[in-house]
Amino acid sequence: MINAENRIDMKTLQEYLIKKGINPSFQRLKILEYLMENNTHPTVDNIYNALINIIPTISKTTIYNTLKLFVEKNLAQTITIDENEVRYDGNVEPHAHFKCIKCGKVYDIKIDSANFDYNEVDGHKVLECHIYFKGICKNCINM
Amino acid sequence: MINAENRIDMKTLQEYLIKKGINPSFQRLKILEYLMENNTHPTVDNIYNALINIIPTISKTTIYNTLKLFVEKNLAQTITIDENEVRYDGNVEPHAHFKCIKCGKVYDIKIDSANFDYNEVDGHKVLECHIYFKGICKNCINM
DNA sequence: GTATCTGCAAAACATTTGCAATTCT
DNA sequence: AGAATTGCAAATGTTTTGCAGATAC
Numbered sequence: 001m002i003n004a005e006n007r008i009d010m011k012t013l014q015e016y017l018i019k020k021g022i023n024p025s026f027q028r029l030k031i032l033e034y035l036m037e038n039n040t041h042p043t044v045d046n047i048y049n050a051l052i053n054i055i056p057t058i059s060k061t062t063i064y065n066t067l068k069l070f071v072e073k074n075l076a077q078t079i080t081i082d083e084n085e086v087r088y089d090g091n092v093e094p095h096a097h098f099k100c101i102k103c104g105k106v107y108d109i110k111i112d113s114a115n116f117d118y119n120e121v122d123g124h125k126v127l128e129c130h131i132y133f134k135g136i137c138k139n140c141i142n143m
Numbered sequence: 144m145i146n147a148e149n150r151i152d153m154k155t156l157q158e159y160l161i162k163k164g165i166n167p168s169f170q171r172l173k174i175l176e177y178l179m180e181n182n183t184h185p186t187v188d189n190i191y192n193a194l195i196n197i198i199p200t201i202s203k204t205t206i207y208n209t210l211k212l213f214v215e216k217n218l219a220q221t222i223t224i225d226e227n228e229v230r231y232d233g234n235v236e237p238h239a240h241f242k243c244i245k246c247g248k249v250y251d252i253k254i255d256s257a258n259f260d261y262n263e264v265d266g267h268k269v270l271e272c273h274i275y276f277k278g279i280c281k282n283c284i285n286m
Numbered sequence: 287g288t289a290t291c292t293g294c295a296a297a298a299c300a301t302t303t304g305c306a307a308t309t310c311t
Numbered sequence: 312a313g314a315a316t317t318g319c320a321a322a323t324g325t326t327t328t329g330c331a332g333a334t335a336c
């Protein structure tokens with residue numbers, strides 16, 4: 001879906017929203033575009049601060065509403081790697097995350113899908129499995 | 144540390160706090176006792192509502208302060224399995240958690256320590272590894 | 287014209303902070 | 312008395328809610 005310059009055309013995004021049963025308003029398109037083009041696991045505030053330059057009238061309420069809708073329709077997932085900061089990820093495939101305690105950046109980590117393949121643990125039915133790491137990222141380790 | 148009735152005597156708790164470099168005030172002892180006797184991964188509110196019956200003057204500020212101190216001194220760890228609810232766990236050994244999406248209960252899951260033994264992922268230095276599952280617990284699955 | 291979507295303002299929560307009162311030794 | 316601890320009240324920050332106006336079909 002993403003080309004070499006990490007840009008996605010609006011038409012593709014629009015079709016994606018419709019396919020998922022979401023009315024493709026301009027705000028929703030831009031929020032989806034931001035999620036797709038930046039795999040930085042943004043907070044609501046991150047998205048708001050980026051989009052206020054493009055849509056000066058956008059409100060945080062709309063961002064909250066839209067992200068909630070995206071999570072319900074499985075276009076995004078929430079990441080709660082740290083207390084008091086909910087982040088959003090447009091990648092809904094199973095994968096792990098790594099958060100650097102120095103720079104705060106959150107990286108995607110590919111994990112052997114076998115490690116994710118729990119049907120049950122201790123007799124409980126497993127529907128989701130989340131894995132995250134904390135430490136020093138490779139950019140910070142040499143500083 | 145815990146006997147058959149899941150009760151711990153105050154003397155033992157007091158020695159534990161002192162060993163960890165914490166002045167054993169009555170409030171701190173009771174918060175530690177609650178954590179140790181209830182492995183229910185309580186929120187600040189859970190602890191407050193339980194202790195207000197024992198110490199009618201206790202404040203949430205004290206609970207926040209004390210838990211922060213316990214985490215610093217490695218007597219407890221925070222669990223952020225769901226956005227907007229920080230839970231505390233008196234078990235600081237590496238282990239996974241399972242949260243039931245029906246009843247909301249959080250269970251401890253023993254995990255082969257080999258699965259926790261990452262030194263590095265993708266070149267990043269790993270200091271902590273957290274794993275949690277969501278699904279339907281064995282008590283809710285037959286209801 | 288009716289449904290939906292947006293965004294302001296207020297409300298609802300959780301957590302932190304400043305500070306004064308209390309407790310402990 | 313002096314240092315640490317506690318707890319009230321206010322501040323902060325994030326997310327939700329109610330609702331009125333705007334937009335889309």
